């Protein structure tokens with residue numbers, strides 16, 4: 001049997017860093033000691049470097065059979081590996097994943113083509129497919145997605161039905177929360193004024209749209225005792241509502257994404273359609289509230305919300321923002337952005353980063369303690385990071401398919417240097433060294 005030892009690493013123990021020798025056997029962490037073990041067949045010297053659990057990305061669009069020009073399981077998970085992400089919960093894009101057959105197809109595709117272990121969200125859920133929830137849950141896919149707005153609008157009765165059905169089956173309901181009525185009202189005004197510029201998009205669904213929808217679904221959840229997860233939260237109002245709900249012991253968790261922590265709508269003036277995403281970017285107050293939310297535990301997790309569109313799908317928005325693809329590539333830059341803008345700029349601590357990127361997402365999406373933690377018995381998914389490396393982001397160095405990034409030219413300090421999945425080297429010194437086929441589907445366990 002091979003024994004791999006990660007030597008002289010710094011790992012997080014509570015709120016401090018401790019020196020550790022991580023012993024890996026049979027894809028698992030066998031032990032963690034403070035001294036070198038007597039026996040090792042392979043060694044990786046991590047001297048002076050931080051070692052985190054491989055990141056668990058709870059929301060990334062990697063594979064839609066209808067849009068493999070944007071991304072697929074292989075390119076998306078190559079990018080993930082290079083970004084220190086070793087587990088992904090793949091999110092539906094346009095092609096529904098709402099029947100047992102569709103879920104099985106996606107599991108097969110992921111197992112064949114992914115480099116990292118994965119789980120799946122099912123959706124987009126509505127009144128018609130909610131009857132499939134028990135069967136899908138039996139396959140281990142226990143996380144479902146719905147919307148309070150177009151393009152997958154679920155009315156209030158449907159939302160409550162979905163909460164009841166997911167709750168009865170011990171599942172979690174993810175909601176894209178923006179108010180449909182406010183969006184429709186604003187869209188009518190913007191269309192009447194013939195607005196097609198980037199800033200019009202930012203006006204379409206303002207803070208109040210997210211606030212109203214989050215408040216509504218939190219209130220619905222109270223009566224049903226469902227497990228609610230708010231996808232990609234972008235506003236300070238959302239943070240405040242979730243904070244209050246948590247004080248009242250509502251079973252709600254919330255996520256935000258690197259782009260909502262680093263850009264504001266002002267950046268759209270420069271990057272235009274390339275920063276079009278749903279929800280849209282907000283203001284500096286919201287950015288501060290989201291970082292605060294991560295620090296104080298209101299915002300549970302950071303997900304990449306990786307949703308790349310091609311250059312053509314973005315460029316078309318220069319003349320008409322409504323025609324542009326909404327979404328950005330993000331899975332590979334998530335960790336460097338959080339190390340640089342979060343840890344190195346002292347907005348969050350390293351233990352907070354580990355909590356919101358590893359431990360919490362593993363717990364929220366039912367793969368803990370197999371993933372998201374460095375402890376004996378867990379999968380040996382690890383990322384070695386160097387907090388001191390400073391490098392400019394260049395799309396040509398990144399691995400996802402679309403060949404552009406909203407961080408182009410930005411200097412980031414703090415990068416992953418080695419990524420290991422179940423004891424196997426995936427990424428080393430700038431190179432993805434694994435090939436597809438070794439991935440495992442992870443049934444969610446709650």
Ligand SMILES: [Zn+2]
Nearest residue numbers: 059091305307
């Ligand atoms: Zn999404």
